[in-house]
Amino acid sequence: MSYLDTTHDVYKEAALTPDVGLCCTTNPIWELPGLKIPKIMQEMNYGCGSTVNARDLTNSPRVLYVGVGGGMELLQFSYFSRQKGGVIGVDVVDEMLEASKKNFKEAEAQNSWFKSEFVELVKGDALQLNVADNSIDVAAQNCLFNIFKADDLKKAISEMYRVLKPHGRLVMSDPTCEQPMNETLRNDERLRALCLSGSLPIAEYVKMLTDAGFGTIEIRARKPYRILDPKNYPTDELIYIESIEVAAIKDPMPEDGPCIFTGKAAIYYGEEDFFDDGKGHTLIKNQPLAVCDKTAGALKALGRDDIYFSESTFHYDGGGCC
Structure with a gap:
């Protein structure tokens, strides 16, 4: 069984039985006029930050979100793109797609403006998206890409780059870690699936994006996320993990290299x-x-x-x- 099979099983369990502690974000729930987030979506918010930013979402954009979770960010994106199929949610886990579909019915009951048809749920793989080239304004993923090992991460980022329109943006939130991790941690498939042991240093994470061709990178937030301590994890030292929120923009690559904004x-x-x-x-x-x-x-x-x-x-x- 591959590490991706382990990941599938973890999120199948999380779809069938919501796991409030699976991921942890310090972000407050969005509070916008007329937007109500069902409690079940909050309980299934399996992310480490937020990928929803109003300045990315002008003019009713076409949005792609990979790894749907309980549908909370899909609902938030729909707030800015109120059109049939304006938001596409892709997930490889059938049970997660079914849970999100059910949650959208609850969202309809609580939000007079929202219709489930605003979101198109699609069974699919981040490594091979069934989405046309240059067709998406905003692509997003939250606490998913850190699970992938290097070769798969390159594929996933390349696929996002492919489907984005020129000057479109890939908005992401992922755990990062500046300390080296031992091989036991790196090779623990369940810890990787739990968004812990796949964390990369920020510089490596950003290089993956610029290597894919993104000419502008914005680091929008860097926050505390998790601690791996010797009492509970196979490590001799305390390891501090942060989450970052990043936008990678499909701008042409400048001749003198990418523009990387770090504040x-x-x-x-x-x-x-x-x-x-x-x-x-x-x-x-x-x-x-x-x-x-x-x-x-x-x-x-x-x-x-x-x-x-x-x-x-x-x-x-x-x-x-x-």
Whole structure:
């Protein structure tokens, strides 16, 4: 039995018997006018963050969500895309698809604006999506891709890239870990299925996205997630796992490499009203400008003593140098 079979079994169990503790997110439940989330969806919120962001969801986008869980994020996406089949939910677990379908009936009862036909539930595999090229505005997954081993992760990201329209965005939430994990942890199929031992360092995670061709990466949040301690897990040291929320945008790859936003800012405080580097970056005096890591490096290389650079906050919410 492969690790993907183990994952299938874990989420089959979670569909049949909701497991509130399966994943853990510190995100509050969305509170929007007229949006009510059924309790069963909250109990089946098997994610480690949120992939729903209003600025991604303008003009009734076509949304693809892989790994449906109890349907909570599908319902949230539908709030912004109120059209038949506007949101496609893909899952390989029949029982999870059935549970979500049932939950949508409850959502209909609680939300006068919502119709189950807004969501198209599809049996499918993240490694081979039955979705047309360049047809999706926003693709998303929450606490799924960290389960995949390297080769499968490359396939899953490549499939998301394929189905996105130009400038479309892949929005993800996954556990990450900066500490090395021993082989016992890495090879424990159940711990991988539980979104623990497959966690990658952020730099490796981001490189997977840029290697697939995404020209712009936004790291939007970085939060505490889990602890693996020696008393309860096969490790000699305490391991700290975080979750991150990331948007990978299908922009053309710049000649000088991807724009990766990790929450850095540049502040000019010189004698003039502004500083222009001649490459499209204008810093207004004493006004922070969000900059990608690449631009921060280029500005630092100028050797000026009148520009301050903040460290990465790993929280980026738009605007800035690109």
